[in-house]
Amino acid sequence: MTTDAPRSELLRLINGFQASQAIHVAAAFGLADLLKNGPRSAANLAESTKTHPVALYRLMRALASLGVFEEDDGGRFSMVGEFLRTDVAGTHAPMAQFVGRPNVWQTWGHLLFAVRTGAVAFDHLHGDGVWTYRARHPEEGNIFDRVMTAGTERFAEAVMDVCDFGRFRHIVDVGGGDGIFLAKILASNFETRGTLFDQPHVVWRDAMRLRFPEFADRYESIGGNFFTSVPAGADAYLLKWILHDWDDAASIEILRSCRRAMKPTSRLLVVEHVIGPPNSAPEGKFMDLTMMLMNGGRERTREEFATLFAEAGFRLTCATPTATTISLLQGTLDGV
Numbered sequence: 001m002t003t004d005a006p007r008s009e010l011l012r013l014i015n016g017f018q019a020s021q022a023i024h025v026a027a028a029f030g031l032a033d034l035l036k037n038g039p040r041s042a043a044n045l046a047e048s049t050k051t052h053p054v055a056l057y058r059l060m061r062a063l064a065s066l067g068v069f070e071e072d073d074g075g076r077f078s079m080v081g082e083f084l085r086t087d088v089a090g091t092h093a094p095m096a097q098f099v100g101r102p103n104v105w106q107t108w109g110h111l112l113f114a115v116r117t118g119a120v121a122f123d124h125l126h127g128d129g130v131w132t133y134r135a136r137h138p139e140e141g142n143i144f145d146r147v148m149t150a151g152t153e154r155f156a157e158a159v160m161d162v163c164d165f166g167r168f169r170h171i172v173d174v175g176g177g178d179g180i181f182l183a184k185i186l187a188s189n190f191e192t193r194g195t196l197f198d199q200p201h202v203v204w205r206d207a208m209r210l211r212f213p214e215f216a217d218r219y220e221s222i223g224g225n226f227f228t229s230v231p232a233g234a235d236a237y238l239l240k241w242i243l244h245d246w247d248d249a250a251s252i253e254i255l256r257s258c259r260r261a262m263k264p265t266s267r268l269l270v271v272e273h274v275i276g277p278p279n280s281a282p283e284g285k286f287m288d289l290t291m292m293l294m295n296g297g298r299e300r301t302r303e304e305f306a307t308l309f310a311e312a313g314f315r316l317t318c319a320t321p322t323a324t325t326i327s328l329l330q331g332t333l334d335g336v
């Protein structure tokens, strides 16, 4: 018996961009938040969002066919699931916003260029690296930071399930963004102090102190450049979604900054996707394409992490999978 399933599946994948863009537009208009208190018609939502009622109806009808919304017999829509809402922990709303921003969407539109040349598409398009671009365009920087916070909110718990952070008196979160990971660690480890280290314009917003004032006496934030130095003398140096932003040479420099700051007993804690075996684990492999296009970075295999650690003077002691798609890699200073 022949089946058309592989052919249909291929077409579904080919048209994947349509679903991404449609969900992006739903998120850009905040439809999920507007549906929080019950079903509404597209015409009614169009008034709240100042959009075209018929066009909005057609968008929502298409998304309901994919199970994002549900349309009832009276043409009213409700939300399926809550993760497009902005007010739930681990929300996907920032990601849905982010992927359709022209700076991201156009960069993915240059995948062909990137594969042909090996150059970083974002830099080619914007004449700047992502970090300079985001610093110059605070709106884009804020959206990116919200994506990180939402993602980390989801992953932090899973990492804490496989690592006892309470054994560290002082943790530096290197490139910690808005500080959500540190906040989670401090919330369940009462003896631990945390230092958030990130670029000055990120730290300056002080998002964590605003959101979690209860940690004021166990928390400080320091702005700087992790290629130059990071705060010295902590028991653990946490790097989540840092090394994947950079090529090997830059990653080794960041690790060496950590090494210089460490005590002999300090631990390195790296949280990243670990590239899985062939024909599986698409999350890390597509994140890898994002890194290739946006940053010139990469996701790595366990062996590649071991080499990177060794070149920066660390020994990779373990790579522990979590209940999510990311892993915790631990390192000690080599020769200690």
Ligand code: SAH
Binding pocket: 131, 148, 149, 152, 174, 175, 176, 177, 178, 197, 198, 199, 202, 224, 225, 226, 227, 239, 240, 241, 242, 245
């Ligand atoms: N660790 C956070 C954020 C990861 S995004 C999380 O997982 O949620 C990468 C972070 O690196 C951003 O917050 C960015 O501002 C920071 N960063 C980039 N270049 C930096 C530099 N040269 N020095 C310090 N931080 C930097």
